[in-house]
Amino acid sequence: MKALVLAGGAGTRLRPITHTSAKQLVPVANKPVLFYGLEAIAAAGVREVGMVVGDTHEEIESAVGDGSAFGLEVTYLRQDAPLGLAHAVLIARDYLGDDDFVMYLGDNFIVGGIETLVDRFRAERPAAQIMLTRVADPRQFGVAELDARGRVVALEEKPIEPKSDLALVGVYLFTPDVHDAVASLKPSWRGELEITDAIQWLIDQDRRVESSVISGYWKDTGNVTDMLEVNRLVLDGLERGLHGVIGDECEIIGRVVVETGAEVVRSRVVGPVVIGAGAVVRDSYVGPYTSVAENCQIVDSEIEYSILLRRASIIGVRRIEASLIGHDVEVTPAPNTPRAHRLVLGDHSKVQISS
Missing domain, CATH: 3.90.550.10 (Spore Coat Polysaccharide Biosynthesis Protein SpsA; Chain A)
Incomplete structure (x- = not known):
């Protein structure tokens, strides 16, 4: 066959x-x-x-x-x-x-x-x-x-x-x-x-x-x-494995995988979560059912129930959930003034904005 x-x-x-x-x-x-x-x-x-x-x-x-x-x-x-x-x-x-x-x-x-x-x-x-x-x-x-x-x-x-x-x-x-x-x-x-x-x-x-x-x-x-x-379904079968660098001020709860070469600093991670090799999580919260691919950065941010593809970065964003974030994407806060949304979007994109 x-x-x-x-x-x-x-x-x-x-x-x-x-x-x-x-x-x-x-x-x-x-x-x-x-x-x-x-x-x-x-x-x-x-x-x-x-x-x-x-x-x-x-x-x-x-x-x-x-x-x-x-x-x-x-x-x-x-x-x-x-x-x-x-x-x-x-x-x-x-x-x-x-x-x-x-x-x-x-x-x-x-x-x-x-x-x-x-x-x-x-x-x-x-x-x-x-x-x-x-x-x-x-x-x-x-x-x-x-x-x-x-x-x-x-x-x-x-x-x-x-x-x-x-x-x-x-x-x-x-x-x-x-x-x-x-x-x-x-x-x-x-x-x-x-x-x-x-x-x-x-x-x-x-x-x-x-x-x-x-x-x-x-x-x-x-x-x-x-x-x-x-x-979500695949992560439900995850077995805990902390192989990367975990800082002393971190809180790691439940079934969390931190792959070799990844680093978690002053952060709270609640599983099931997988953090790929070379990724950095600093001063952040990563919530259940989140997959963070290789060489991503999550800094001073919160994310849950999401998928990050390779080399994506989220810096200074208070809350992201139910999101699929592509390769090499940069997510940062908008300036406080003027109060406007600044977007650079490809064809067929879908954006939800809370104003």
Whole structure:
């Protein structure tokens, strides 16, 4: 069995962060989301990975390399434009050959891995096996309709009037039968080759399609709210480890990781929190569910329930929460006079100001 990992999307919902960074590399607990997926694939016993990449291919390839750090062999497959999940299968046809494969969306996060799912597929080998989870608003997802026996009878991509609340999670398993399905597709109203249409073709051709409804945690980390929630979840499993420099006047409470080379001076840190190598926290408060990446600075400030990317600095700011702060960002107080907001913002930015 091989794996097909999709890491070519534009990440429009995470702009402006993704104007300069691949969405799959935005960190959760100081580790890129994509890495959690690669670790799950390796844990399931899959070794050969085809990674579909697009405009951010250089960044993805630099971070993942040849895959050996994960116990994998990674081959990169270029996709000129994000034309749908089934299009990714189409361009990977030669790489996949006649092997079964698991398709994994690189910006998805699944607690508990995929070992059970892969083991079941290997034992039963349906034409396709999908993961489903109940969601509050199915209109944002591919939606499955099941019969009384729990078999998949119909699929629809982002329906206006969903027939169920069962959304497709970003992990799919296929036999080579799916290539016949993909070859028969025409672009949807969105101009994409939909994987839901390919699976529906298999159903219409009386090929067996199985599903598993997962009760564990799954998130598509496509927006800031979901990123912060996944960060919270991962940090909940943190084990305390103080490896950096901790000053005598510090108060460190709970599950806090201070990595080697980090420094905490005259500050209060309440876990779960991770402070990356080379980061400096001075005269500050860092509250629960905060990830501080490498070489950040937090000075005379307060921050909680947030993610700071590499080399960000927060100096003299009284309170920040529920925020995603990008690479090399500088956050400082505005001058007291005149009373005005001075902003330098990139395209598609979102700002909330308390006046």
